[in-house]
Amino acid sequence: MNQPNLPEQHTSESLSRLLNQVAQKDKHAFSVLYEATHRKLFGVVYRILKHQALSEEILQEVYLKIWDKASSYSASVASPMTWMITIARNRTIDEVRRNQIPSSEEDVDFDAIPDDSMMPDETFYKSRELVKLEACLDGLDSPRAEMIKAAYLEGLSRQELAEHFHQPIGTIKTWLHRSIKQLQGCMTL
Amino acid sequence: MNKDDEVNINLQAAEYVLGTLDKAERAFVENARLNRPELQQAINQWQGYFSGLNDYSTEATPRSELFNDILAKLDQQDSNLESTPNITTAMAADNIIDLQSIRRKLKRWRLIAISTSAIAACLAVFMVVKPPVTLNGQSNAPFVAVFQADDSQPAFIMSLDINTQQLTVRPVMAQEQAGKTYQLWIKSDDIGPAPKSLGLLTNVSAPIQKRIGYEAGVIRNATFGISVEPMGGSPTGSPTGPAIHGKLYPTAL
Numbered sequence: 001m002n003q004p005n006l007p008e009q010h011t012s013e014s015l016s017r018l019l020n021q022v023a024q025k026d027k028h029a030f031s032v033l034y035e036a037t038h039r040k041l042f043g044v045v046y047r048i049l050k051h052q053a054l055s056e057e058i059l060q061e062v063y064l065k066i067w068d069k070a071s072s073y074s075a076s077v078a079s080p081m082t083w084m085i086t087i088a089r090n091r092t093i094d095e096v097r098r099n100q101i102p103s104s105e106e107d108v109d110f111d112a113i114p115d116d117s118m119m120p121d122e123t124f125y126k127s128r129e130l131v132k133l134e135a136c137l138d139g140l141d142s143p144r145a146e147m148i149k150a151a152y153l154e155g156l157s158r159q160e161l162a163e164h165f166h167q168p169i170g171t172i173k174t175w176l177h178r179s180i181k182q183l184q185g186c187m188t189l
Numbered sequence: 190m191n192k193d194d195e196v197n198i199n200l201q202a203a204e205y206v207l208g209t210l211d212k213a214e215r216a217f218v219e220n221a222r223l224n225r226p227e228l229q230q231a232i233n234q235w236q237g238y239f240s241g242l243n244d245y246s247t248e249a250t251p252r253s254e255l256f257n258d259i260l261a262k263l264d265q266q267d268s269n270l271e272s273t274p275n276i277t278t279a280m281a282a283d284n285i286i287d288l289q290s291i292r293r294k295l296k297r298w299r300l301i302a303i304s305t306s307a308i309a310a311c312l313a314v315f316m317v318v319k320p321p322v323t324l325n326g327q328s329n330a331p332f333v334a335v336f337q338a339d340d341s342q343p344a345f346i347m348s349l350d351i352n353t354q355q356l357t358v359r360p361v362m363a364q365e366q367a368g369k370t371y372q373l374w375i376k377s378d379d380i381g382p383a384p385k386s387l388g389l390l391t392n393v394s395a396p397i398q399k400r401i402g403y404e405a406g407v408i409r410n411a412t413f414g415i416s417v418e419p420m421g422g423s424p425t426g427s428p429t430g431p432a433i434h435g436k437l438y439p440t441a442l
Contacts, residue, residue: 027260027421034256039248046249056251063259077233082240093208097215130241151207152242158209180203181196187238 010036015080016073023071030067037081038063041088048092048155058095062088093155136186144179147172202231206239257370257391260421264388269402334413345371345390345415354401360393372418374428375401377411384414389422 015036021029041062046055065087073083126134137145147165150156158176162169204210205218222229334347344363349356358373370391374384380403390397403411416428423429 027263031256031260031421034259038256039250040243040246042251043249044243044246047246052251055249056255059251060255060259060262063256064262067259067263078236078240082236082243085240085243085246086236089208094215097208097210097212125244127241127244129237130244133238133241148207149242149245151209152239153245155208157211161209176204176207176209177200180200183238184199184203 012075012079012081016075019066019070019073019080019083022067023073025067030063033066034063037084040081041084044085044088045092047153048089048096054095058092059088062091065091089155096155097157132187133183136183139186140179140182144175147175148179148183151176198225198228198231199235202228203235203238205232206235254365254391257389257420261389261391264386264422265399268385268387347413349413354403356387356399356401357396358390358399359396360390363390363393365393366417368420369417369430370420370422372416372422372428373399374414374416375403375411376414377403377407379403379407379411383427386422386426387413389418390415 015033018029018033018036022033038059042055042059045058045062046052049055049058062084066084069087073080077083078086134145137148140148143165147161150164151161156164158169158172161167162172165172167175201210201214201218201221205215210218218228218232222232332349334349335345345358345360347356347358356373363371370389371393372389373387375387376384387401388399414428414432416423416432417430418428419430
């Protein structure tokens with residue numbers, strides 16, 4: 001299971017146990033879970049919103065949802081971090097789409113979007129999931145891998161992708177659909 | 190499901206997970222996933238496929254008191270959901286001493302409370318304030334409570350609109366304490382023998398508004414208090430820590 005950037009003392013297993021305890025409404029376990037995960041989740045939310053106060057508001061809602069939904073967590077579907085990050089991303093994307101606001105107050109720095117060739121191996125641990133996905137993204141025509149990463153990490157809509165890649169929105173939609181079909185074939189290999 | 194359906198479901202699911210769908214399309218998928226297991230399964234699959242990108246999200250730090258705010262909201266939810274009194278301990282109830290007799294001696298102040306602790310073991314003191322018996326024509330007047338840390342310095346001021354059940358607690362001189370948090374309580378025989386939490390007062394730098402989920406009649410005869418508790422609130426469900434003193438004032442005579 002994917003285990004991105006967690007403190008050393010926590011594993012998928014320990015986080016799963018904490019989620020089980022949270023499902024029993026154990027506030028101490030909830031505080032331990034928060035301490036172990038909130039920086040990562042806040043990083044996900046803030047990267048999309050780039051607004052401290054709004055990101056904090058959303059993070060509150062995310063953890064309230066984690067509290068409410070912990071009993072529905074299934075380790076057979078996703079790792080604890082993937083499950084919690086999914087909740088955080090969904091709530092954040094809902095926020096930017098629902099309010100029709102730009103996904104960030106700042107222009108996206110495309111130089112900052114992860115580029116495999118720029119990342120020294122010794123400074124960045126790649127999960128098996130990322131290694132596999134990037135192997136498949138490498139098979140996409142340029143700049144579609146960059147587009148996929150920008151959409152996922154920065155929360156860009158099709159319209160925003162069109163503006164950033166200087167393409168008609170129809171072209172972006174075509175790029176997305178072709179990329180998805182290609183990734184689907186590659187990821188199931 | 191034919192091949193085209195399968196392709197469309199995959200596209201919908203992948204774009205939903207990527208976040209590129211617009212508002213209406215997202216709403217459609219959110220609704221459809223509830224009734225279409227194949228769509229839910231595809232969403233789960235794409236969440237797994239893209240989860241590796243989470244490695245790229247770097248950590249960031251929200252304000253330090255955010256978790257207390259989350260706990261306060263949970264506490265508020267619990268408070269609102271409470272329909273029957275909890276089983277409580279006599280020890281907690283004994284923390285509150287109603288000083289009605291003192292209150293009656295004060296002509297100008299119709300709201301009084303003082304408390305002292307009966308828990309000798311921890312020398313805890315739980316502060317209480319109690320609204321007065323409401324006179325005719327004054328039922329709509331808001332009440333104001335002053336919670337004093339000592340004889341001269343108010344720690345909190347609380348205004349209470351009984352009709353709307355709206356409480357506003359404004360910290361004045363209250364200071365945040367490392368590893369501690371303030372907790373607001375209500376005590377009334379109508380809701381049980383022991384105090385009930387009204388939530389944490391986590392951010393002492395700004396006014397805190399709370400809506401009390403009790404009837405006006407209950408509130409009118411209730412006592413209120415603020416205690417100092419461990420981070421996250423009282424571990425027992427009743428006030429455990431030391432408290433500050435306070436007095437209640439009517440805004441109309």
